Amino acid sequence: MTISTQSFAGKDEYICTILLIQALNSSGKFNELDSYLLGKSFSINRDTGEIDGKPFSNKNYKEVQILDYGSEKNGYKHIAISPPPNILFQYIYVREYVNGSRKPFWGTDEGDKVFSGTCKSN
Numbered sequence: 001m002t003i004s005t006q007s008f009a010g011k012d013e014y015i016c017t018i019l020l021i022q023a024l025n026s027s028g029k030f031n032e033l034d035s036y037l038l039g040k041s042f043s044i045n046r047d048t049g050e051i052d053g054k055p056f057s058n059k060n061y062k063e064v065q066i067l068d069y070g071s072e073k074n075g076y077k078h079i080a081i082s083p084p085p086n087i088l089f090q091y092i093y094v095r096e097y098v099n100g101s102r103k104p105f106w107g108t109d110e111g112d113k114v115f116s117g118t119c120k121s122n
Helices: none
Strands: 013-024 030-032 041-045 063-069 076-081 089-094 102-108 113-121
Touching: 013 102
Parallel strands: none
Antiparallel strands: 013 030, 013 041, 013 113, 063 076, 076 089, 089 102, 102 113
């Protein structure tokens, strides 16, 4: 597993809660899903990109790369890629620059779903 080692000054973890799940349908539109994951939480280590908790756990991924640590002008972004033979990827974006303790996020799982909700620095 390749993990970025750059350090982020400040709080090093997000705790995120899933508020909406959508899946791509056969006509190219997103449908809202009802799932046991609604209201569930997961954590993101902002220093390493490691995620603990469904649906984004990436401990077994080959590569986790933090694209942006977030700032007053940019959101936190990272991508994770699974090992072959069935290569999957996930992308997480947290709008770090939003005022307040809750930051909106969206992310993709290993398939055709898009998750959104809020994250709080821990």
